[in-house]
Amino acid sequence: MNCPTVARLPRAFLLGFVWMLAALTAAQAVEFKTITIKVGYGAGGNYDLSSRLIARHLGRFLPGHPDIIVQNVPGGGSLKLTKMMLGSEPADGSVIASVSEAMPFAPTFDPANANFDPLTMQWIGALSSEPCLCVTSKASGIDTVEKFLTQEFLIGASGKNSLSYIAAAMVKNGLNAKFGIVTGFEGSADILVASQRGEVAGLCALPYYGIADKLDQFNILGTIGPGTVAAAPTLPHFSDQIKDPLTRRAAQFIEFSRGFYLPLMAPPGIPRDTLDALRKAYVEMSKDPDFLADAAKMGGITVDITPGEEIATQVAQELKADPAVFEAARDLLK
C-alpha cells in the first residue's frame, strides 16, 4: 500500500466532514423556492393589485430569489382565505396571503362565522396606513360636517361586512346622524356614479387617492382611521367628535385596523427564521426605488409600511380592550 495515500486519508475524511457540515448548515438556512401570494378578493381590486406589485419585487430581497405567483381566493371579504391560512395552508413560507386588515377583529364582530384565534395570524407587513374618508357629491348640498350629521339623506355601501358599511354605520350610530345606509352596491366606483346620478349623496371608506381627481365634484367631510391624510391634514376625525368615552373607544377599536391597510400574513406555525426573512425582505422592498416607482403607478397610493412585528404587537394590545368596548363596537355596527 502506498504510504502517502494512507497518510492523506484522515485529511480527506476531515475535509469530507467539513463539507458535509457546511452542506447541512446551508440546508438549514432559509431558502425560498416558489412563493404563492393568495389574495382574499377577486382580481382587479386594491388587494389584488398591491399583491401583484409585491409579487413583482419581493423575491429580489429573499434568499434564493424565489418566483412569486399570485392566486385569487375570493370569499366572504377574505374571511374564507383567512380561515384557510389558519387551517390548511403549508406553514413553510411557500404560501402567504393578502387579507383584509379587519380580519384580526372579525372574531370580535362576528364570532359565529369568524371562529378563530386572531393572535395566531403571523404578520409580514402592511403597505399603507392612511385613514379613509366620507365624501358627498357637490350636487347633494351636504357640504359640511354639521349637515352630514343632521340632515336626512342616503349613503351608499357594499355588503354589511364591507368597510364601506362598517365606516358609515360607525359614524351614523356613534354620532346619531340621520342619514340612511343603502347596501348592495358592487364597489366604491358604483357608489360614486350613483352619487352623480343623485340616487345617494355619497359614501364612506374611500381612500384619498380614490377621490383626488374628483374634488370638483365631491366634498370631503372627514376621516375614519388613525393618523391624517397627507394631502389634507386638517380634515376632522369623526371618532374624535363622539362624546361618550365608551362609544368613542369602541369607534377607535373599529377604525384601528385602517392603520395597517393592505397587509400580508403567513400561516401559524411558520418557522421563526422564515418569518423573519419575509419581514426583513418586506421592509427592504419598501425602500427600493424600483418598487416605489411601480407603486407610484398604483393611482397615488401612499406607501407607508407597518412592519409585521408592529402589527402583531398593536393587534395583541388592541384585543386586550375591555369586553364592554367590544360590546359597544358591535352595537355601533348594527
Place this chain on the structure above:
Amino acid sequence: MDLILTAIAEMAQPFRMLMLVIGVFAGLVVGVVPGIGGLFAMALLIPMTYNMDPYAAFALLLGMGSVTTTSDTIPAILFGVPGSVGAAATVLDGHAMAKKGEAARAFGASYSASMIGGVFGALVLAAAIPVMRPLVLYLKTPDFFAICAFGLSIVAILAGSQPLKGLAAAMLGMLASFIGIDSIAGIERWSFGQIYLWDGLPISLVFLGLFGLPELASLLLRGSIQGNAERPTYAGMWQGIRDTLREWPLVLRCSAIGSLLGAVPGIGIAVLDWIAYGHASRRPGPGPKFGQGNVRGVIAPESANNAKEGGSLIPTIAFGVPGSASMSILLGAFVIHGLVPGPDMLGKNAALTISMVLSIAVANIVGAVTCLLLTRQLARIAQVSAAILVPLVVTFIVVGAYQTNMSAFDFLLVMLVGAVGMGMKELNWPRSAFSLGFVLGPSLENYFFLAYQISGWSWLKQPLVLILLGLAIAGVVRQTVSWIKARGSTGALPPVLPDIAASSALTLLGLAGVITAMLDFPFEAAIFPAITAGLLTLFSLLTTVQTVLRWRKPVSPGAGMTPAGEWQPSDGPALKGNLTVLGLCLALAFLVLLAGHLAATFVFVAGGIWMLGSRSPKMALAVAAGATLCIYAVFDLLASQPWPAPWLAGLFKAF
C-alpha cells in the same frame, strides 16, 4: 379626425401591433380551453404590461379580451363543451350542426358573425365617446332591474315544448344562484357550513357541467361527433359565411343587443348571449327548428358576445365602473398606467380611447381570420373516433374545472351539475332556461333591493322601467297564448316514470327551499329565494300533475314524432353512456388528486382510449403524451398556477 389619425399612427408602431397580435393569439388559446377564462388570463397579463406604454398595454389586453369569445365556439360546436360561459348558447345549435356533418358551416357562420359583431361593438364604443357620460348617468338603478327582468322574460321563449318545465328550470337556476353569502344581509344561504360555497357556485363550473358532460354521453353512443353524416367539406365554411351575410339584419340586431347590454353592469356575457339567442328563436326562418341545428342559433349569440367588449368599455372609460368582470381587471391596468377613467379619457387621453376602439376592431378581424384558416383541420375532428375524443375532452373539462379553486369540491361540483344536466337533457328540462335564471338571479335581487332602498316603490313609475317591464309582460303573455294554442301538439315526450320522479323531486326541493328560507334567513335575504323556491314548487307540481295525467291516458307516439326544440335525448342506452362519462370523470379526478395533473392526464388518456376500444396501444400512448404536453403548456406555462401536492408526493415525503 385628427384624433383618429393620431390613434392610427400610434397603433401602427410595430411593437404595439406585435402586442396586439400576441394578445389575440393568447386570447384564442384561452377561449378554446375550457376552464381558463378571459378574466384569469387578463389578471395574468396585467403585470406584463408594467413596462409598456399604455397603447401597447391596452393593445395586448384588449387583443386578448376581444377574441376569447371567437375561439370559445370551437369546443362548443365540436363537443358541446362551452370554451367560456359566453359560448353556452352556441352549444345548442352549433353542436347539433356538427352532429349533422355541418361543423365547417357552423364555424364559418360563427367566426364571421363574431367578426362583424366585434367590429360593430367597437363602432358603438366609438360613437358613444362623445355621449357616454350622460348616457351612463341617464340609466338609474331601477332601469338596471327592469333590464334584468326583461332578460328573464326571455325564459318564456327558451322554455321549449313543455313550458312548465322551462319555467321550473329557470327557477331552479335562480335558486342555485342564491347559494353563498348574500350581498344585502351578509348571511350564508344554503352553504351548509362549507367555505367553498361562500362565493356561490362558480359559474364556469356550472356551465362546464351543465352543457359539457351531457354531450359526451351522446358522443360515446354515436361513435364520433357526426356519426354517419356526410364528410364535412371546406365549402361548408363559405356557406356559413354566406349565411351570416344573408342574415345581416339579425347580425346587426344581436350586435346591438351585445354592445348595449354589455354596457350595463350586472348583465354579463352569459346573459346577453341567451337574450340574443331567444331573440333569434322568435323567428327561426327556414331550416331546422331552434336547438336542432339552425344556423341562426349560432349567428345570434356569436355576434352578440363579441360586440359586448366594446359596450362594456363604455362605463369603464366614462366612470371607472366596470361593465363586466373582465373590465374590473382592465380597470387595474388603467390605474397602473396612471390613467383616470372619466373626462380625461374623452379629453387629453382621447387618442388612447380611440386606439382601444381600433384594438378591439383589429383584434376581432385577426382572430376571426385565424380561426377561419383553421376550420378545415377543426372540421375533420368531427370524424375522429369517440374513443379518442371522449378521454381528451373529459381531461380538459376535469383539469379545467380543478383550476377554479384547486379543491376536490371542484370535481364534485362539476360531476354533480353534470349529472343534473344529463337528467335535464334526457327529460326535456331546458338547460338554457336554467342558465338564464342562474346568471340573472343575483342581479335581479340586488338591483331590486337597491331600487327599493333608494326610492321605495316610486321607481315603478319611471318611464324606462314601465316600458321594459311592459315589454317583458307582453312577451310572456304572447308566449303563453301560443302555448295554449299549441296544446296537445307537443310532439314526442320523454318517458313518464323518470319524468314524474324528477318533477316530484324538484317539488320537494322547492318546498324545502321555501321552508328553510323563511325559517333560517332574515327577511331581506329570504324574500327572493322564498319566492323563487315557491314558484319552483308550483311549476314542478303542475308538471308532475300533467305527467301523471299523461301516464293515466297514454297517447301512443305517432309516426314521425320527433323531439322538439333543444330537447335532444341520446339515441340508445343513455343511462349507460352517462354513467360511463361520470365514471371517467371520477377516475380522472381520483388520479389527479393521487398523482398530480400531468401523470394523471397521461395515465387517464392512454387508459381511457384503450378501455373505450382503441386497438392500437402505440396510438393511445402517443395521444396521451400529446395531451399531457398540451395540458402542461396551457396549465403550467401559459397559466402558471400553484397545483396542490398530490397524495403520492405527501406519502413519499412521509417516508
